[in-house]
Amino acid sequence: MNELLSKLIADWQLLHSIELVATVLAIAYVLLALKQSIWCWPAALLSTLLFTHVMWDSALLSDALLHLYYAGMALYGWWRWQQLKQQPGQAHTVFEWAWQRHLLLISLTAMGGLALGYLMANYTRADFAYLDAQTTAFSLVATWLVAKKLLSNWLYWVVIDAVSIFIYAQKHLYFLTGLFMLYTIIAVVGYFAWRSHYQLQLTLHSKTL
Incomplete structure (x- = not known):
């Protein structure tokens, strides 16, 4: 024993x-x-x-x-x-898409999240089935956007992390709540850091034209 x-x-x-x-x-x-x-x-x-x-x-x-x-x-x-x-x-080049492309991506991802949420709500005992499914779907997409070095990836993460804070707090997972609060702050800082770099790129590009 x-x-x-x-x-x-x-x-x-x-x-x-x-x-x-x-x-x-x-x-x-x-x-x-x-x-x-x-x-x-x-x-x-x-x-x-x-x-x-x-x-x-x-x-x-x-x-x-x-x-x-x-x-x-x-x-x-x-x-x-x-x-x-x-x-x-190109080593530190930051990219960005037009808002229309983001709108399409968000719409498709949200529909995928709804489908996953339906499965979780009806066939499992998942809590916050639809909300958790949306954070999962958007996390998949946001990770891909980081790999593409897209400026807006940080805005996706701000929303994902903020929603995750709510979910984890409701489930009394306080360590994860604190961790995602830190993630949210880093995502905000990351967005402004990358945006500053992106704007510098645009300025340098315009001067070379």
């Missing part, structure tokens, strides 16, 4: 140690992305792989699959930013 109890305690400590390391790496990813450092992607990859292990071990299989997607996007983001780095003057 004592051996079993010791093993359970050791397993619990290991799982939460992995969770802590994954969280630190996730914060490092966001901060490095803010600085447009390509090293944000290795941090993201390690974080998502560790979170995949935590979610799988906790029987949160949908979250585990979501983090596997994030791992794939980390590899894509590294490749995409590496391609830009190899092009003269």
Whole structure:
């Protein structure tokens, strides 16, 4: 009995140690992305792989699959930013789309979120089924926008993180609530940092014409 109890305690400590390391790496990813450092992607990859292990071990299989997607996007983001780095003057280039394209993307993503929410509401015991489905759908899209180095990705994350704060607070998950409050602040800072860089790009481009 004592051996079993010791093993359970050791397993619990290991799982939460992995969770802590994954969280630190996730914060490092966001901060490095803010600085447009390509090293944000290795941090993201390690974080998502560790979170995949935590979610799988906790029987949160949908979250585990979501983090596997994030791992794939980390590899894509590294490749995409590496391609830009190899092009003269493109290493720190920030891109942006017209508002019409964003409106189309938001509409399609929202419809996908509604479909997922319907499945969660009618076939599972999920809480906040529709709201949580929307944050999931938009998180998938926003991660892709980071890899594309699109300025507006930060605005997507501001909304996603703010909604996540509400969900986690309602579920009394105070550590995650605090973490996403930090994410929201970083997303706001990231938007203004990237926008300043984007505006400088436009100024330099206009001077060369």
